[in-house]
Amino acid sequence: RERARAARAATMAARSTRVGGRNPELAGQAAWVATEKVNAELFTLTYGALVRQVLHDCEDRVFEANKKLDEMGHAMGCRLIEDFLAKTNARKCLSFKESAETVALVGFKMFLNLECSLENWNDDETRCDVRFEHLDPFVAFVEVPDRYKSGDDEQSKLKYCQVLCGAARGALESVGVRTECHFVKDALVGDPSEGFVMRLEFTENVEDEYPFED
Amino acid sequence: EMASTSRPSVSASAMSYLLLVMVRDYHEKGEAGRAQLETMGAQLGARLAERYTKDRARFTTHTEVVLWTCKEFWQETFGKRVDNLKTNNRGVYVLTDVAFEWMSGLRPFGGDTEETSWALMMGYAESYGSFAGGVVRGALESLGLRCAVIAEPTCGAVTSGAEEFKPLGCKFTVRLAAGLGFGGVA
Numbered sequence: 001r002e003r004a005r006a007a008r009a010a011t012m013a014a015r016s017t018r019v020g021g022r023n024p025e026l027a028g029q030a031a032w033v034a035t036e037k038v039n040a041e042l043f044t045l046t047y048g049a050l051v052r053q054v055l056h057d058c059e060d061r062v063f064e065a066n067k068k069l070d071e072m073g074h075a076m077g078c079r080l081i082e083d084f085l086a087k088t089n090a091r092k093c094l095s096f097k098e099s100a101e102t103v104a105l106v107g108f109k110m111f112l113n114l115e116c117s118l119e120n121w122n123d124d125e126t127r128c129d130v131r132f133e134h135l136d137p138f139v140a141f142v143e144v145p146d147r148y149k150s151g152d153d154e155q156s157k158l159k160y161c162q163v164l165c166g167a168a169r170g171a172l173e174s175v176g177v178r179t180e181c182h183f184v185k186d187a188l189v190g191d192p193s194e195g196f197v198m199r200l201e202f203t204e205n206v207e208d209e210y211p212f213e214d
Numbered sequence: 215e216m217a218s219t220s221r222p223s224v225s226a227s228a229m230s231y232l233l234l235v236m237v238r239d240y241h242e243k244g245e246a247g248r249a250q251l252e253t254m255g256a257q258l259g260a261r262l263a264e265r266y267t268k269d270r271a272r273f274t275t276h277t278e279v280v281l282w283t284c285k286e287f288w289q290e291t292f293g294k295r296v297d298n299l300k301t302n303n304r305g306v307y308v309l310t311d312v313a314f315e316w317m318s319g320l321r322p323f324g325g326d327t328e329e330t331s332w333a334l335m336m337g338y339a340e341s342y343g344s345f346a347g348g349v350v351r352g353a354l355e356s357l358g359l360r361c362a363v364i365a366e367p368t369c370g371a372v373t374s375g376a377e378e379f380k381p382l383g384c385k386f387t388v389r390l391a392a393g394l395g396f397g398g399v400a
Binding site: 032040042076140 | 222223224225226227228229231234236238239250253254255257258261262265290291293
């Protein structure tokens with residue numbers, strides 16, 4: 001029944017990353033279908049409560065709050081990597097491009113049902129933009145107060161979705177890849193018509209060490 | 215699947231990891247952290263209750279509110295209905311979940327002995343409890359019931375050996391504030 005369908009989808013997910021001719025979109029879709037789900041609203045409102053509390057704890061020092069959100073995201077990324085590898089049976093990525101695709105097209109899809117595309121690659125394929133169709137699980141019905149949107153300095157603007165960047169960074173770090181990750185277009189504090197675009201850039205390989213946090 | 219196919223969903227894992235990192239972070243801050251978790255929970259609970267009751271007729275009695283919380287609210291938020299509800303008919307309600315979804319991933323960890331590992335786990339569970347207790351309080355208060363909520367994680371007796379681990383439960387004690395409105399209906 002439900003379990004059989006989930007099991008078939010999980011097998012599909014495993015096959016599509018393993019067999020030659022990788023199709024990360026398919027793997028992502030299959031993994032999403034297979035996963036147990038909850039109402040997105042619960043996630044959105046919980047995350048909203050967290051952001052509000054973090055801002056309060058930081059006494060509205062937005063720079064600190066952004067850093068905190070990034071750290072929390074990083075902690076999440078490190079923790080969910082084992083779960084991810086187990087569910088998708090993903091093989092080792094042979095290039096940064098493959099790593100980026102795995103995070104964006106499989107990871108973001110299976111955990112949050114996010115649709116995105118990778119574009120604007122540089123020549124040596126160490127940097128790209130991840131363009132999201134939407135970031136509804138984080139931003140649905142969210143309005144950022146003006147005081148967190150103003151200022152010429154990018155650092156004084158609230159990076160509401162920074163957790164997602166931290167998670168990508170943490171997950172990649174856990175498999176040996178250090179990156180820089182931040183939103184270059186953020187519809188919540190900037191031009192809504194420009195949507196959400198995350199820049200993901202390879203910085204260095206992590207020295208061979210036990211990849212998982214305790 | 216809990217969520218209906220017509221409503222947006224996220225993976226249960228994502229929710230679980232969000233909770234984990236939130237609770238862990240504030241747990242590190244001791245009593246102050248628990249208070250902050252309770253506050254966050256209350257905000258969340260109030261918003262959830264507003265959303266869930268948007269298209270619903272207003273409640274007219276305390277009992278209706280509590281029953282709704284045990285059924286619809288619990289189902290949407292904690293994945294199931296409350297297992298058991300007791301009251302002394304004088305403003306105290308005890309809601310018990312034999313296995314509490316939000317604590318389902320918790321296991322004894324980190325200590326040198328089994329006892330200390332359990333103690334560490336129960337410490338975390340109490341922080342989860344602070345958050346969940348806040349959620350329940352926020353929901354009830356947004357529906358007109360001023361109250362205090364204490365959440366106590368519960369576990370089976372500590373057993374050594376390879377017996378299957380029993381997930382943690384949680385007991386919520388709700389005390390309604392005196393002199394509530396609702397047109398004088400108890």
